[in-house]
Amino acid sequence: MRVAALFLMACACAAQVEFKPKLAKGQSFEVFVTRVMETGQTEMPFDAPSGRVVVSVEEAGPEGFVLSWKPDVAPLDPTILGNESVAKAAADLAGLHFEPMLSTDGKLLRLRNEAAVLEQFQKFVKTMLAVNGEQFPDPEMRKKMNEMMANTLTPEMLLALSAMDLDTFFFAGGKTFDAEKTQRATVQVANPLGGKEKVGAERAWTLLPGEAGATARTVAWTQRLDPKAMRVLMKQMMPMTDLPEEALEKLPSMDVEEEGEVTVDLLTGLPISVRHKRTQKMGTQTLLQLTTSMRVVPGK
Numbered sequence: 001m002r003v004a005a006l007f008l009m010a011c012a013c014a015a016q017v018e019f020k021p022k023l024a025k026g027q028s029f030e031v032f033v034t035r036v037m038e039t040g041q042t043e044m045p046f047d048a049p050s051g052r053v054v055v056s057v058e059e060a061g062p063e064g065f066v067l068s069w070k071p072d073v074a075p076l077d078p079t080i081l082g083n084e085s086v087a088k089a090a091a092d093l094a095g096l097h098f099e100p101m102l103s104t105d106g107k108l109l110r111l112r113n114e115a116a117v118l119e120q121f122q123k124f125v126k127t128m129l130a131v132n133g134e135q136f137p138d139p140e141m142r143k144k145m146n147e148m149m150a151n152t153l154t155p156e157m158l159l160a161l162s163a164m165d166l167d168t169f170f171f172a173g174g175k176t177f178d179a180e181k182t183q184r185a186t187v188q189v190a191n192p193l194g195g196k197e198k199v200g201a202e203r204a205w206t207l208l209p210g211e212a213g214a215t216a217r218t219v220a221w222t223q224r225l226d227p228k229a230m231r232v233l234m235k236q237m238m239p240m241t242d243l244p245e246e247a248l249e250k251l252p253s254m255d256v257e258e259e260g261e262v263t264v265d266l267l268t269g270l271p272i273s274v275r276h277k278r279t280q281k282m283g284t285q286t287l288l289q290l291t292t293s294m295r296v297v298p299g300k
Contacts, residue, residue: 017207017217018176021106021269023065028056028299029270033071033165038289053165064104066112069166070097089128096120100166106269107174108166114159121155128153160190160198168276169294172219172262177207189225192256192280200226201258208261216272218263225256252283272296 031053051073059066099112111117129146136142177183183205188198205221231253260276274294280287 016176016178019106019172019217019264019266019269020104021065021102021173022267023057023060023067023270025057025060028054030054030297030299031169032295032297034293034295036291038286058099062104064109065102067100067102068097069100071165088131089124092124092127093120096162098163098166100170102170103174105174106170106172108170111163117159117162118155121158124158125150125153125155157190164190164276165292165294168260168262168292169271169274171205171221171260171274172264172271175205177205177217177219179207179209182206187223189223192225192278199229202226215267216263216265218261220259220261222257222259224258227253227255230254230256252285255281257281270296 032051033053034050051071053069053071055070056068057065058068096117097113098117101109101112103109129149132146132149136145175183185203187201187203189201191197191199201223203221203223205219208218208220210217256278258276258278260274262271263273264270265272271294273296274292276292277289279289
């Protein structure tokens with residue numbers, strides 16, 4: 001016991017930390033997800049995308065792990081949940097689950113069942129467009145609205161947004177953290193405006209100081225989407241609206257910033273709590289602020 005205690009104290013105070021998950025086939029745990037969205041000056045908690053996720057280890061071996069990530073509610077982005085056609089098509093997402101593949105050091109590699117998930121999202125989009133068309137009796141308006149939705153709510157975009165919880169949860173995997181410096185990298189993330197194209201983002205992360213005897217460490221991170229790329233994407237979407245092209249030049253730039261914290265158990269190498277906040281601004285006006293919190297409950 002004394003040796004274990006000394007080991008934990010050493011880990012908690014170490015200047016450099018690497019989290020490696022200790023997983024075994026058949027192991028399971030639960031993740032409780034809560035989301036709160038604020039638009040303008042109104043705070044609106046969205047119950048639909050919040051819920052419980054059951055996580056189980058399907059495979060564990062020398063090459064890594066395959067997990068089953070089953071949310072009891074489809075993790076759609078709250079910004080599209082108010083659309084009536086989206087709500088009616090949600091039945092197509094019943095049973096949606098993800099099979100993330102991790103390296104031995106916990107890095108999220110890809111989804112083993114990505115093709116099946118994309119097929120399910122394709123069915124969802126097809127139903128959504130059919131329902132949406134019923135709301136516009138004018139053929140030209142119906143065609144225009146369906147084209148706009150088809151170009152923004154693509155299966156690829158829905159997959160990227162839905163898998164954002166996985167990216168956030170396994171953020172610490174596959175990295176070595178140095179408490180003495182902030183590390184940086186350029187990454188590709190889901191386009192918040194929709195479509196298939198991803199957007200470049202500058203990400204920075206820091207290992208926060210740990211107290212002697214602590215059994216967990218926290219990593220804080222921030223990222224900002226490339227504002228120039230966001231402006232290009234906005235311009236590409238202009239033909240789908242009635243706004244003249246010159247109107248774009250008068251629009252303020254869109255800024256998307258994110259921040260979060262992941263607290264990882266030093267014994268298991270797994271997160272025990274996660275927080276992620278995304279803020280979208282147009283000039284000085286805040287359009288959206290979405291906060292996602294995750295709390296892990298150990299299983300068997």
